[in-house]
Amino acid sequence: MPDEITVFLVDEDPDILEVTATFLERADDEIEVATYTSATAALQEIRSDPDVADCIISDYTMPELSGVDLLQAVREIDPEMPFFVFTGREREDIEAELDAESFTGYVKKGAGTDQYGQLAVEIRDALEK
Template sequence: MNHLTTAEKTERIRVLHVDDDEALVDLAATLLERECDPLEVVTETSVDAALQVLRAQTVDCVISDYDMPGQDGLAFLERVRTTAPNLPFILFTGYDSAALKADAIQAGVTEYQRKRTDTEQYAVLAERVLEAVES
């Protein structure tokens, strides 16, 4: 279900989605691109690979899992903020923790969204990406 007009579809929005679950990140990319035509989703399964993408490509928004091997999503956010302080960063996590949400907000995430098992969550995530990029 795409809610954008033809005029709004002309500009691509490049999203870097980072999650150590390769199947999930690939599915999420497909669903986000299907949900919102302007989104072009680049996927990575590690923080180090994601940082390489950020150095080499223009990215409009980052979506990151929290629980990843090596570095968690908040440590990744901290590294992103050193070179791109205003880049929208959405923490997309399976953890339902008020403490984590508070820590994420304090660390400067643009949005915090909890993962669910339904595919409808990707419509909400796509909207959050658009809002974050537009603001």
């Protein structure tokens, strides 16, 4: 596992990106978060260099390219890259549309910061597999 973990965080809301990146980096000193308000821009980076990111956390519903579309494109490039769905929707709603095996984990957007520590642990666990 790399000493530094590069996480691509994709969400159209810059405020959510800022808060999430800050708390995730605080939860684990070795995590560095690159933020993208466009799934298309994140995907272009991954296509140009598949090793640029160790993990992706993506909103589920976004304009232009959804989280599902991003997940499918990433799976074509790197079927093993950890991919976490980050959404306000319930996990059951996501699993109704996606095979639970196709994504690594699920993070519910909401109040509080406890989920970021847990997410950092889950990222590490996924990368160690």
